[in-house]
Amino acid sequence: MAEIEWMRLTAAELNARAAAGALVIVPVASLEQHGPHLATGVDIVCATAVAQCVARLLGERGTPAVVTPCVWTGLAEHHVAFGGTVTLDYAAFAAVLGGVVRSAARAGFRRVMLLNGHGGNAEAVAVAATELSVELGIAVAAGTYWHLAAEAIAPLLDRQPGLLHACEAETSLMLALLPEAVRRERMAEAVGPSSTRVAGQPAALARRRSFKELTPSGVIGDARTASAEKGERILAAVAERIATLLQNEALWR
Template sequence: MAENEWMRLTAAELNARAKAGAMVIVPVASLEQHGPHLATGVDILCATGVAARVAAILGEEAVVTPCIWTGLAEHHMAFGGTVTLDYAAFFGVIRGVVRSAARAGFTRVMLLNGHGGNAEAVAVAGSELSIELGIPVAAGTYWHIIGDAFAPVLETQGNVMHACEAETSMVMALAPGCVRPEMLPEAHGPMTTRVEGQPANLYRRKSFAAITPSGVVGDARTASAEKGEKLLAIAAEKIAAMLRNPLLW
């Protein structure tokens, strides 16, 4: 199996991958509260886990950088245990990583986001960097990219929410030590962050403390490692197929 992690490759090996036309996948995440039952690194684990599985499918066509581990998480700050940046700092980190990849000779970059609070900002960053650097920079949040593909696996929801059945299942598969099973009975909350009458595409970011006392959106009580493995495999297959589409680039 081809080595895909940037940090495990030598400079000469990375130069060869760039010359061969490999793409760079940059996982982007957040360090924030995930309810009473999950460690704060959920988005880092999931974004990195999906990216690694995508790269395993793509082989030498892809290189994965270490995860950008902090993002826009102001809406979780009231719970504690959260690190956040402002947009300028967040964009600056992404810009530095992508610009470095471009200077190393890579000509295709995918910003693979794993935190809902980053979604709009990552999309804007991808567009701005495409213009600035003159290379295609794709950007998307993994569960948005795959549409409704998770729905057949999940019992209580159709897609990823927050510290929910989906995220908890994936963490059970990726890093079971980051789950507190004894707290699962408390790991549930409202099934949406939107108020009645608020359209899906109307953005009004509120503190999660005003939405869910538990810090959870969704219901993690039906989570399992088996579901998590299925979700990770689905995401990897769908995203790898998308990235192999030459029309995207």
């Protein structure tokens, strides 16, 4: 199988991928608290795994893709009160994304996907994609993996309608991808409210609050029914859905 990781390819090999019209996938994440039972690198691990699985599926289907190393820090101010969290302000975050995408464009790539794995980044990556598309004259798309694959995730969960935070879905993914980062003896405590919104707040109304105000455990959702097997099924379903989306040539014209 062809190598898909940018950092494992030589400059000449990357030049050849660019000339062949390869898609660059940039996993974007965060380093932050994930409840009492998960290590802080959840979003890094999950975003990277999803990006790599998507790239491999695309390659098998004749669409070359390369995956950069993860942009590992993002907008996580709402987790800072718990400790263990690294955050950027928007200007710094946008500058990092811009530097990565401009570098890809200067290397000859004409299509870039910012594949986000942290809820706090969702709006920011969409704005960055629009601005960079205009500036560089290349096709830059952006999306958060569980938003792009919501219909694929929902049937696989027992206690939640979708992926939340340090929840059934994320814990299952970590049990499948990096089980040593899960503190199984603390999973009984890994439960919280089912939403970050207060009563009467519609999804369309944004109002960021500290997670410390919303959930004493740092969890949104219920991780107690998580399993590695569920995580494997979630990863496969998400990768399949996103790969299919990215194969749509109309998206890139």
